[in-house]
Amino acid sequence: xxxxxxxxxxxxxxxxxxxxxxxxxxxxxxxxxxxxxxxxxxxxxxxxxxxxxxxxxxxxxxxxxxxxxxxxxxxxxxxxxxxxxxxxxxxxxxxxxxxxxxxxxxxxxxx
Numbered sequence: 001x002x003x004x005x006x007x008x009x010x011x012x013x014x015x016x017x018x019x020x021x022x023x024x025x026x027x028x029x030x031x032x033x034x035x036x037x038x039x040x041x042x043x044x045x046x047x048x049x050x051x052x053x054x055x056x057x058x059x060x061x062x063x064x065x066x067x068x069x070x071x072x073x074x075x076x077x078x079x080x081x082x083x084x085x086x087x088x089x090x091x092x093x094x095x096x097x098x099x100x101x102x103x104x105x106x107x108x109x110x111x
Contacts, residue, residue: 027053027060034061034082036099038073049099059085059101066090066097075103 032051039045049063059075067073067087075082083105091098 027055029053032077034059035076035078036061036063036067036073037076038067038071040071052098058088058103061099061101062093062096063099064096066092067099073101075101 030051030053034049034051036047036049037045047063047065047067049061052060052062054060067090069087069089071087073085073087075085083103085101085103085105088100088102089098090100
């Protein structure tokens with residue numbers, strides 16, 4: 001029986017560290033169409049998006065266009081206004097964008 005010895009000068013491959021969830025509030029997966037509405041200073045904009053998950057104070061959506069971080073928007077379904085949000089991040093994901101929204105309004109926590 002042979003035991004493999006580490007080669008001098010070569011680091012042993014260590015397993016990747018597990019991701020630590022630093023979030024204060026749990027995310028819940030959802031599947032819901034939402035409309036993101038805002039004014040860019042010249043034009044009223046509406047962007048359809050797919051809500052992917054929701055937490056006490058936020059929502060992750062996926063859309064075909066980007067929205068700049070810091071933009072204040074209104075989030076609504078076809079029948080309900082869910083509240084106001086601030087875009088925290090907008091990350092390309094394939095041909096779409098993952099948009100993280102901070103939503104301190106009470107309506108989102110009851111969604």
